[in-house]
Amino acid sequence: MNAIIEVSGVSKSYGGVKANSDISMQVQKGGITGLIGPNGSGKTTLFNSIVGYHPIDKGSIKFEGSEISKLQVPAIARLGLLRTFQQTRIYGAMNCVENMLISMPHRKMTFWDAFSRNDAEQIERAEGLLDFVGLYEKRYLRGGSLSFGQQKLLEFAMALMNEPTVLLLDEPTAGINPTLINGLIDRLKRANSEFGITLFVIEHNMRVIMNMADHIYCLAHGEMLASGGPEDIQNDQTVIDAYLGAH
Amino acid sequence: MTRFMPVIHVLLLTLVITAPFLLPDYRSSLSALWILIIVALTWDLTGGQMGYNSLGNIFFYGTGMYVAAIITIGIAYDVGEYTDAAGGGIFAFTPTQYFMGFGFGLIGAGLFCAACAIIIGSVTFSLRGPYFAIGTLGVAIAAGELVSNWEWVGGGQGISMPNYPGEQERLFTYYSFATVGVVLYIFLRWLYTTRFAAAMNAIRDDEEKAEAMGIHTLRYKLVAWAIAAFFVGIVGAIEAFQALHFEPLETAYQTINLGIFMVVCVLLGGKGTLWGPIIGAIMFHVFKEITWNYFLGWQWVALGALIVVTVVYFQDGLMGWLMSKKPEWFGIRVETRDTSTAEAAE
Numbered sequence: 001m002n003a004i005i006e007v008s009g010v011s012k013s014y015g016g017v018k019a020n021s022d023i024s025m026q027v028q029k030g031g032i033t034g035l036i037g038p039n040g041s042g043k044t045t046l047f048n049s050i051v052g053y054h055p056i057d058k059g060s061i062k063f064e065g066s067e068i069s070k071l072q073v074p075a076i077a078r079l080g081l082l083r084t085f086q087q088t089r090i091y092g093a094m095n096c097v098e099n100m101l102i103s104m105p106h107r108k109m110t111f112w113d114a115f116s117r118n119d120a121e122q123i124e125r126a127e128g129l130l131d132f133v134g135l136y137e138k139r140y141l142r143g144g145s146l147s148f149g150q151q152k153l154l155e156f157a158m159a160l161m162n163e164p165t166v167l168l169l170d171e172p173t174a175g176i177n178p179t180l181i182n183g184l185i186d187r188l189k190r191a192n193s194e195f196g197i198t199l200f201v202i203e204h205n206m207r208v209i210m211n212m213a214d215h216i217y218c219l220a221h222g223e224m225l226a227s228g229g230p231e232d233i234q235n236d237q238t239v240i241d242a243y244l245g246a247h
Numbered sequence: 248m249t250r251f252m253p254v255i256h257v258l259l260l261t262l263v264i265t266a267p268f269l270l271p272d273y274r275s276s277l278s279a280l281w282i283l284i285i286v287a288l289t290w291d292l293t294g295g296q297m298g299y300n301s302l303g304n305i306f307f308y309g310t311g312m313y314v315a316a317i318i319t320i321g322i323a324y325d326v327g328e329y330t331d332a333a334g335g336g337i338f339a340f341t342p343t344q345y346f347m348g349f350g351f352g353l354i355g356a357g358l359f360c361a362a363c364a365i366i367i368g369s370v371t372f373s374l375r376g377p378y379f380a381i382g383t384l385g386v387a388i389a390a391g392e393l394v395s396n397w398e399w400v401g402g403g404q405g406i407s408m409p410n411y412p413g414e415q416e417r418l419f420t421y422y423s424f425a426t427v428g429v430v431l432y433i434f435l436r437w438l439y440t441t442r443f444a445a446a447m448n449a450i451r452d453d454e455e456k457a458e459a460m461g462i463h464t465l466r467y468k469l470v471a472w473a474i475a476a477f478f479v480g481i482v483g484a485i486e487a488f489q490a491l492h493f494e495p496l497e498t499a500y501q502t503i504n505l506g507i508f509m510v511v512c513v514l515l516g517g518k519g520t521l522w523g524p525i526i527g528a529i530m531f532h533v534f535k536e537i538t539w540n541y542f543l544g545w546q547w548v549a550l551g552a553l554i555v556v557t558v559v560y561f562q563d564g565l566m567g568w569l570m571s572k573k574p575e576w577f578g579i580r581v582e583t584r585d586t587s588t589a590e591a592a593e
């Protein structure tokens with residue numbers, strides 16, 4: 001296993017607030033890496049820095065060995081580094097199949113490809129993935145008419161449609177009915193094992209992250225507090241203190 | 248519905264071709280209607296399909312007029328000399344010069360406006376929502392002021408075009424507009440089935456998501472606006488020939504007239520649909536003709552009231568209202584068990 005994302009010495013502040021200071025971490029290719037930390041610890045800021053949502057103040061971010069910290073969001077996405085949002089985002093006025101079809105991998109799409117229709121193979125793939133997340137029955141409904149949990153599944157399916165190398169998931173189980181969480185964990189794991197997608201997951205639900213991740217990083221107050229396997233993190237006193245507010 | 252589409256289209260095309268003979272007294276009015284239909288359809292390309300409400304599309308109309316004038320006059324004479332003599336010297340154009348000017352003028356206007364859209368768009372498309380609207384409006388107003396101080400093209404006095412070398416000028420104008428309109432309709436009907444349209448809709452629904460998914464957002468925005476600019480430029484060019492004489496602020500870069508009318512047409516008919524802008528343009532044109540003919544003196548008040556009522560109570564327009572009442576007509580499926588929430592979400 002080798003590192004597919006290498007973050008070294010990244011700092012980002014908003015005005016006087018240091019959201020991330022001197023963060024270094026790695027995401028191993030083919031694995032599931034977790035990112036935890038109390039609210040406001042800088043997890044989403046780190047995600048946003050990686051996907052190019054805002055410029056970083058200091059440090060370097062490498063994806064597959066090349067520097068990406070100066071690239072714009074769509075360019076990074078086309079490299080195969082994709083993110084989902086904490087506040088689910090789908091295209092509300094388009095139906096599920098349309099949502100899926102426009103999520104095709106744009107790195108493979110030339111300018112002239114835009115002026116053709118989707119072929120049967122892509123429609124089949126879109127419907128297959130909708131079936132994979134359990135939305136096949138609702139495929140012709142508008143994205144905006146789905147429930148929050150269903151939108152979250154749709155967003156996940158759209159991400160898979162894009163054939164990413166690495167998928168950054170910002171709280172995939174937040175707001176999802178607890179009975180559906182197991183199904184979602186199972187699908188995330190299958191995306192990792194069957195489709196070979198490296199996952200990097202922010203998660204508040206400890207049961208979920210301990211169950212999924214093979215390596216976990218813990219942030220607190222914008223600094224890297226601890227890292228290690230799920231067992232190590234669970235038994236790390238500084239992590240427990242951070243969550244209980246004794247930092 | 249789709250079964251009858253070929254029949255409906257043949258009937259519509261027959262109507263388009265025969266209209267100036269069925270209503271011979273209304274030929275100029277029908278030409279004016281075509282202008283509204285074309286500018287409304289192209290406005291909806293960015294406004295309705297892509298969520299970028301431009302108030303500056305009139306820039307392409309005015310620029311198209313001037314480009315056509317410069318090309319037509321330039322073929323036969325020196326443009327500066329021609330405008331200097333405004334009214335004084337008579338400059339004759341042969342039919343060949345006229346039609347060459349017309350052909351090259353239209354194509355030149357379309358291409359020049361498309362190029363302008365790409366250049367201006369690469370700046371204005373960094374603006375979102377109302378800022379984009381105001382930014383583009385600023386471009387149109389500034390262009391009008393600049394041209395009115397540019398003596399080479401006649402400055403504030405405007406510029407005169409050659410007379411049509413023949414008898415049937417109104418028919419010629421009507422069919423010129425109608426051809427552009429029909430071509431635009433066929434083009435958009437095709438375009439709205441492609442991935443390009445899906446990308447535009449994605450930008451409209453959530454541009455940040457579209458970026459995060461790797462869609463070439465800026466590229467699609469520029470191309471969409473360039474397509475709109477191409478057709479609006481051509482319409483402006485035809486109007487330049489019809490108007491015979493035009494000046495920059497009231498006729499060419501008429502931000503408060505046609506610049507606003509095109510938006511009202513789309514709002515009346517329904518944003519983001521192919522037929523909404525067309526129906527809206529017809530509704531608006533009828534309203535405008537009636538108020539201008541029978542309520543003269545109050546026509547602007549009536550128009551203002553129409554805009555207020557549309558914006559406040561009727562934002563989705565006729566097609567939007569139909570879509571929420573009869574979604575199945577438009578191929579939109581809603582959950583049968585739980586229709587109320589599906590509709591509320593729209």
